[in-house]
Amino acid sequence: MPKTRKLALMAMFTAASLIVFVIEAQIPAPIPVPGVKLGLANIVTLIAMVMLGRREAGLILLVRIAMGSMFTGGVSAFIFSIAGGALAYAVMCLTLKLFPEKLLWVVSVLGAIAHNLGQLIAAIIITKTSSLMLYAPVLLASAVVTGAFTGLAAMYLTQRLDKRVG
Amino acid sequence: MYRIDKQAGFIYNRFMNIKSTKTWIIIFAAVLIICTAAFLLLKHSGIxxxxxxxxxxxxxxxxxxxxxxxxxxxxxxxxxxxxxxxxxxxxxxxxxxxxxxxxxxxxxxxxxxxxxxxxxxxxxxxxxxxxxxxxx
Known part of the structure; x- marks a missing residue:
């Protein structure tokens, strides 16, 4: 892929993930558990990972988290986002090559689990309330559902996009 | 030995193949059910x-x-x-x-x-x- 094309695609993906992130922040939480959300912006991270590469996806994720926190939540939101995002990114990088294309959603679920656990650990450290650990099961369950959803979305999107963009 | 290996291989392929969609659906469905049940129990019990x-x-x-x-x-x-x-x-x-x-x-x-x-x-x-x- 030519350099300019890659740069343009990265900019486009970053913009798309920011839009998705900001819109998602307006959706009220479906269940009263802190940390449960769809994580739609992860669709873009996954697509970038498959189409552009892991390093590029990491850069897009970093810019999205930094700018997304500025738009919606401030410093404390940034800490939770980066804790979850970094762990999810690490896990998805490690597992991406292990699975065939039709199992991209598994990578996404594993990433979502890592994301929620990262946020939970950050929350326990910040609030010094160890009983927050009791939220682990519900965060794990929600990660399976939301991760499968975003993963399937990313999987079908990359299949369509490959023919037009790649 | 050969037969045992073959059987173990069969079990591995049948249930543990990480390249199979079915394996992961079963694993994640189990996680989902166990975790949801665990949280409901936690939420409604306690000292x-x-x-x-x-x-x-x-x-x-x-x-x-x-x-x-x-x-x-x-x-x-x-x-x-x-x-x-x-x-x-x-x-x-x-x-x-x-x-x-x-x-x-x-x-x-x-x-x-x-x-x-x-x-x-x-x-x-x-x-x-x-x-x-x-x-x-």
């Missing part, structure tokens, strides 16, 4: 406790002996992180007002037993019940 501990940014903000609460009252917590209003009753504490963005703390209801705490992440506020005495 009776009488000491409520309110923390802001990791520091203990206030400890309340719920046994001594005869008449319910409200408490406003204003810190650099934001504003929350707690409703303190003999049998538990709930958040009834807050200026955070998502109001998840308010929808978590009343915490009355030692176990799953109330948390308002944007304001770094947690409310949990501890079992035992106020000194514990």
């Amino acid at each position: 009776q406790g009488t000491t409520a501990v309110i923390r802001v940014n990791g520091e203990v903000y206030e400890k309340i002996d719920l046994n001594a609460v005869a008449v319910a009252y409200d408490m406003e917590i204003r810190t650099e992180f934001g504003y929350n209003k707690l409703h303190i009753e003999h049998d538990g504490i709930s958040v009834i007002d807050a200026d955070c963005r998502d109001h998840i703390c308010m929808s978590q209801g009343k915490v009355s037993k030692a176990g799953v705490p109330i948390v308002c992440l944007p304001h770094k506020l947690t409310v949990e019940i501890e079992g035992g005495d106020i000194d514990a």
Whole structure:
């Protein structure tokens, strides 16, 4: 892929993930558990990972988290986002090559689990309330559902996009 | 030996193949069911406790002996992180007002037993019940 094309695609993906992130922040939480959300912006991270590469996806994720926190939540939101995002990114990088294309959603679920656990650990450290650990099961369950959803979305999107963009 | 290997291989291929969609659907479905059940159990069980501990940014903000609460009252917590209003009753504490963005703390209801705490992440506020005495 030519350099300019890659740069343009990265900019486009970053913009798309920011839009998705900001819109998602307006959706009220479906269940009263802190940390449960769809994580739609992860669709873009996954697509970038498959189409552009892991390093590029990491850069897009970093810019999205930094700018997304500025738009919606401030410093404390940034800490939770980066804790979850970094762990999810690490896990998805490690597992991406292990699975065939039709199992991209598994990578996404594993990433979502890592994301929620990262946020939970950050929350326990910040609030010094160890009983927050009791939220682990519900965060794990929600990660399976939301991760499968975003993963399937990313999987079908990359299949369509490959023919037009790649 | 060969037969055992072959059998082990069969079991591996049948149940453990990580390249198979079915394996992962089964694994994640199991995780989903076990975790949901575990959380429902956690939320609705728990040891009776009488000491409520309110923390802001990791520091203990206030400890309340719920046994001594005869008449319910409200408490406003204003810190650099934001504003929350707690409703303190003999049998538990709930958040009834807050200026955070998502109001998840308010929808978590009343915490009355030692176990799953109330948390308002944007304001770094947690409310949990501890079992035992106020000194514990």
